[in-house]
Amino acid sequence: MDITVDQSDPSTAEVSCKITASEFRSELTNGLRQAGTRMNMKGFRPGKVPLKVLEKQFGAEMHQEVLQTFLRKAYDQAVEDESLQPMASPRMVSDAPEADESGDYELSFSVPLKPNFELSEYKGLKIESELEPVLPEQVQGVVDDIRRQESVPEPAGDEGIDENGVVLCDLTFLHEGESVLEREGLRLSANTPPPGLDPEAYTKALVGAKDGNVIELEMVLPADLENEAAQGQPGTCRLTIKQAFTMVPPPDEEIFAKLEVEDQAGLEAKVRERMVESAQEREQGRQETVLLDRVITETSMDLPETILEEQTAQRLEQMKQQLADQGASEEQVAAQAEEQQATARQEAERGLRALLVVESLGDKEELLVTAEDIQAELGAIAERNGVSVDEVRQYYSENNLAQQMTVEILERKVRKFLRESAEVSTPG
Secondary structure, X not given: OEEXXXXXXXXXXXXXXXXXXXXXXXXHHHHHHHHHHOOOOOOOOOXXXXXXXXXXXXXXXXXXXXXXXXXXXXXXXXXHHHOOOEOOOOEEOOOOOOOOOOOOEEEEEEEEEOOOOOOOOXXXXXXXXXXXXXXXXXXXXXXXXXXXXXOEEEEOHHHOOOOOOEEEEEEEEEEOOEEEEEEEEEEEEOOOOOOOEOHHHHHHHHOOOOOOOEEEEEXXXXXXXXXXXXXXXXXXXXXXXXXXXXXXXXXXXXXXHHOOOOOHHHHHHXXXXXXXXHHHHHHHHHHHHHHHHHHHHHOOOOOOHHHHHHHHHHHHHHHHHHHHHOOOOHHHHHHHHHHOHHHHHXXXXXXXXXXXXXXXXXXXXXXXXXXXXXXXXXXXHHHHHOOOHHHHHHHHHHOOOHHHHHHHHHHHHHHHHHHHHOEEXXXX
């Protein structure tokens, strides 16, 4: 098999390989014979099916398999001989190549190549911290939230509910006096109104509510109502209170025991510690995003147009499918796709540039994704979703997501490297 590689275009390698009739026939014969050892055909002993019978039965299918075999061999040889850096799978010039008069085949395919580029400066990048101190009133707010979350409902009685109370009620949306939406047995909090209601007016109306009360409030009706004439129009929300409850917090000792602290001071200290850790994690994530974006933006590279077009098309197809699933008409889908063409291309370009920068930086700094990293990631995913590691591994394998997982782990390592090697200053 003779192979020639043309790299006159630095973004693509054009590969041609010539397969002689004898080479093709030899591979085809071997394939048919191997297939024959696995076949049970009436009138023939296993492994003794004549070649002509096999070719008549499986020739067309085996013909394509042989072509794919030579394609893989040609691709592997071209990559090795020319030290190619493929960015994607090869693209066949013809999906159904045919033999010439001599029975020889010529396969031609293109290989999109990773661009040659130099990373912009990425070590010691300067960035200013935006970490803010945790204030006492913020700590107290979280402590109050903990007490509310641990509270249990008790009948409100004649006093009605306070601003932290809840009600079980029937809800009706009215438009011009006619019902356009009805829901029974809803659990509503006095401080969380349904959409379309003024929060302050809603809470004021519910405070003091008791069993049997009927409350009506002005509202703007939702835009997704089935009744199109009522969508986004002024209307009325009617709440018929079935049961009203006050939320009673547990004794402090119970909360202290649950959070493994001794007293109020210990509770506040633990809450503060968690808030500080959370704020630090958010700030680290922000710094990593800013630093990686800076390297991506400042690194110059020319992307293969074929890959960029494919990625853009994939994003548009995903968007069109989502719109169709939401009930958009064909005209609306087409119009939106046309409008988002430039945005989809920008996002595709940014995604490709990010991938190449992450891979290149990982190579330069020897940031390896190990088997232990993969196992830990599988375990974390399994724990979050309440399934076994084997189930997660099978899902990623069946959906060809293993490479995506590897890239995500590598990106986290790159982000951490950029942050830890950066010069972080504190304002003031």
